[in-house]
Amino acid sequence: MATEKVLLESIAKIESDVNGVIATAAVDLESGMTLAAKSNRADFDLAVASAYNSELVKQKMKIMRALNIKASLEDMLLTLTDQIHVIKLLPGGSSFVYLAADRGSTNVAILRTALAKHLNGLD
Amino acid sequence: MAVIDPRNDAVVIRVVYDGPPMAGKTTSVRTLGKGVGGSVVAPEEIGGRTLFFDWLDYTGGLFEGRRIRCQVVTVPGQATLASRRRKLLQGADVVVFVGDSAPQEQSATQSYLEGLRGVLDKVEGPPIGIVLQANKRDRPDAVSLDLLRTMLDRIGARIAVIESVATDGSGIREAFVFAVRLALDRVRELMRTGQLRSMPPEIDNAQDLLAELRRCEGAALELAADSGLVHTRLNDVREPSLAATALEQAVRDNADPVATARPSIWDRTATAQAASGGSSATASGEDRTTRSMLDGARAGAPAPNAVADDTKPPQVPGGDLPSGRIWPPVNGRLLLHAATLEAALLRRHVNGDWVGALGSSWQMHSPAGARFADVDAGHQALVNWARLHAASAHVISNERCIVLSSDGLGGYRLWQIVRAERSLRDEFDAALTDEPAVIAKALVTLTRAFLQAGERFSSAACWLPLSLRNVAALPGGSRFLGTMPDPQRARPAEPRSQATTMRLLAVQLEYALPELQACRTQALSVLDQMIRVERGAPLDPTHGFARRFLDSAFV
Numbered sequence: 001m002a003t004e005k006v007l008l009e010s011i012a013k014i015e016s017d018v019n020g021v022i023a024t025a026a027v028d029l030e031s032g033m034t035l036a037a038k039s040n041r042a043d044f045d046l047a048v049a050s051a052y053n054s055e056l057v058k059q060k061m062k063i064m065r066a067l068n069i070k071a072s073l074e075d076m077l078l079t080l081t082d083q084i085h086v087i088k089l090l091p092g093g094s095s096f097v098y099l100a101a102d103r104g105s106t107n108v109a110i111l112r113t114a115l116a117k118h119l120n121g122l123d
Numbered sequence: 124m125a126v127i128d129p130r131n132d133a134v135v136i137r138v139v140y141d142g143p144p145m146a147g148k149t150t151s152v153r154t155l156g157k158g159v160g161g162s163v164v165a166p167e168e169i170g171g172r173t174l175f176f177d178w179l180d181y182t183g184g185l186f187e188g189r190r191i192r193c194q195v196v197t198v199p200g201q202a203t204l205a206s207r208r209r210k211l212l213q214g215a216d217v218v219v220f221v222g223d224s225a226p227q228e229q230s231a232t233q234s235y236l237e238g239l240r241g242v243l244d245k246v247e248g249p250p251i252g253i254v255l256q257a258n259k260r261d262r263p264d265a266v267s268l269d270l271l272r273t274m275l276d277r278i279g280a281r282i283a284v285i286e287s288v289a290t291d292g293s294g295i296r297e298a299f300v301f302a303v304r305l306a307l308d309r310v311r312e313l314m315r316t317g318q319l320r321s322m323p324p325e326i327d328n329a330q331d332l333l334a335e336l337r338r339c340e341g342a343a344l345e346l347a348a349d350s351g352l353v354h355t356r357l358n359d360v361r362e363p364s365l366a367a368t369a370l371e372q373a374v375r376d377n378a379d380p381v382a383t384a385r386p387s388i389w390d391r392t393a394t395a396q397a398a399s400g401g402s403s404a405t406a407s408g409e410d411r412t413t414r415s416m417l418d419g420a421r422a423g424a425p426a427p428n429a430v431a432d433d434t435k436p437p438q439v440p441g442g443d444l445p446s447g448r449i450w451p452p453v454n455g456r457l458l459l460h461a462a463t464l465e466a467a468l469l470r471r472h473v474n475g476d477w478v479g480a481l482g483s484s485w486q487m488h489s490p491a492g493a494r495f496a497d498v499d500a501g502h503q504a505l506v507n508w509a510r511l512h513a514a515s516a517h518v519i520s521n522e523r524c525i526v527l528s529s530d531g532l533g534g535y536r537l538w539q540i541v542r543a544e545r546s547l548r549d550e551f552d553a554a555l556t557d558e559p560a561v562i563a564k565a566l567v568t569l570t571r572a573f574l575q576a577g578e579r580f581s582s583a584a585c586w587l588p589l590s591l592r593n594v595a596a597l598p599g600g601s602r603f604l605g606t607m608p609d610p611q612r613a614r615p616a617e618p619r620s621q622a623t624t625m626r627l628l629a630v631q632l633e634y635a636l637p638e639l640q641a642c643r644t645q646a647l648s649v650l651d652q653m654i655r656v657e658r659g660a661p662l663d664p665t666h667g668f669a670r671r672f673l674d675s676a677f678v
Binding site: 005034 | 303443529
């Protein structure tokens with residue numbers, strides 16, 4: 001498991017590449033507990049978001065197994081009317097990074113590129 | 124103990140931070156509190172007294188759709204008050220043991236750890252996991268992790284180790300999240316056995332805990348507060364109570380050091396598997412029987428959902444597995460964590476099994492056919508195998524687990540991981556380099572343990588091979604050290620007569636004839652003295668065997 005310090009450093013680098021980041025968290029998939037978190041808005045409860053997002057990822061993995069899909073889950077992109085949420089699984093599959101950004105300030109391609117660039121090599 | 128709180132449908136678990144004084148428990152919890160945005164409450168803020176425990180209430184994560192409410196409590200330095208520390212620990216679902224990495228603190232760390240295990244072992248229900256948070260790793264003279272693991276091996280502790288520097292937050296969150304995982308393993312087991320109750324927690328906040336401690340300790344706390352004691356152990360200034368003395372004695376009695384060595388992993392793993400008709404057979408009367416057993420089992424139907432192509436090297440299990448894929452729960456996860464810190468060496472046996480070693484301390488085995496395309500089928504196989512292990516628990520070594528993990532090839536594979544412990548063969552090999560008197564006594568001890576194993580293995584849930592490399596004399600009796608057969612290959616245990624066991628032992632000891640010949644006369648003399656001491660009593664069969672073996676082997 002990457003340390004909290006390393007994860008926070010990666011989160012800081014992601015935020016420097018992306019405009020409009022609302023919140024970012026590294027989350028333990030099994031428990032839904034945050035391993036590292038940074039929220040730029042007081043009303044965005046990252047603990048709650050992390051917990052329920054872990055359920056979302058687990059459900060997606062269940063669906064893939066039910067459909068007998070052998071491929072691995074890399075990321076999940078969710079588009080809201082005013083936000084974009086990205087969930088990126090870290091290598092090892094036991095944790096993921098969750099990022100929420102303002103839709104008017106960035107786009108999916110930028111988010112995916114920044115996450116791939118700064119999370120490469122973490123586990 | 125964990126409960127489901129019906130008021131908010133949350134799982135409530137207690138995470139207790141224990142450890143010697145000044146190791147960094149309070150700093151760890153306060154740093155954790157800052158990180159998760161929770162506030163830490165100390166009793167000094169309640170009731171106007173300085174009582175030195177910290178309470179952090181944090182809700183986060185999800186378990187089976189329920190929020191996880193963590194009551195995080197530190198055991199204060201003054202908790203050498205046996206009743207207070209015991210009370211706090213008895214309510215734990217997991218313990219984070221904070222240890223100081225300074226060399227001069229290691230004996231206190233070991234002593235406290237042994238005491239902790241003594242207390243936790245008496246708590247009912249599934250085992251309570253322990254995470255060792257090795258703190259103050261920024262010290263230039265911090266002891267190495269290898270030394271810490273050696274200490275843990277010495278006291279027979281299955282404990283995950285996570286490094287930390289509490290003052291800057293490093294490792295704090297990792298240790299906490301790992302602890303939560305262990306607690307959830309325990310909750311899952313409570314759920315499975317119907318012991319997880321739905322009720323508001325008996326201790327719901329810091330005030331409740333304070334009231335409970337006051338009720339338990341009465342005047343002792345008043346004395347501590349009135350004397351203005353700060354970070355001073357009460358036991359240093361008053362006579363130990365009878366209860367404290369009794370607890371210390373009980374803790375000492377419960378500390379069972381387990382001797383460890385560096386056994387020949389490949390020999391043991393290869394022996395068990397090769398005896399089934401693999402690469403190198405050993406001089407064992409069991410060879411033919413074992414071989415025919417495996418041949419018979421392999422002729423049977425393949426496992427449901429087993430994938431045919433089993434030739435590509437599978438991915439070795441990692442330390443992070445979801446709950447429900449490790450047996451036994453809690454302890455299995457701790458074992459897996461320790462084992463997977465070592466480098467893995469894997470090879471495919473001629474019978475299709477995958478066998479290997481993790482470092483020099485662990486052997487691993489996955490039967491041919493233990494690969495599943497479907498995780499549910501794999502889970503069912505894990506449950507079946509766990510049942511076999513559980514039914515044989517009284518005769519097999521404890522340091523083992525079964526895991527179901529992704530094989531990296533799109534499927535899942537079932538593994539058993541067993542700690543390599545010092546076998547009868549290892550003990551006797553060490554004695555063979557010593558004086559004749561030692562050799563003679565070692566031969567008697569070995570014979571006794573082997574005969575006991577022959578008798579005990581008959582009561583296992585399945586047939587277990589009996590060999591010097593597969594048996595250890597452990598506290599509690601002779602135990603099987605090898606890998607268990609998978610349920611599809613297992614056949615019923617058969618009673619072994621003492622005569623059969625002795626014949627088998629004689630064959631297995633033939634390798635030592637050159638050394639025994641060199642000291643035969645002196646060893647016989649020692650044995651005769653041992654037998655003379657028992658004159659009038661029925662001849663101990665172990666002495667009789669040892670003498671006959673030495674006497675007749677060189678005729």
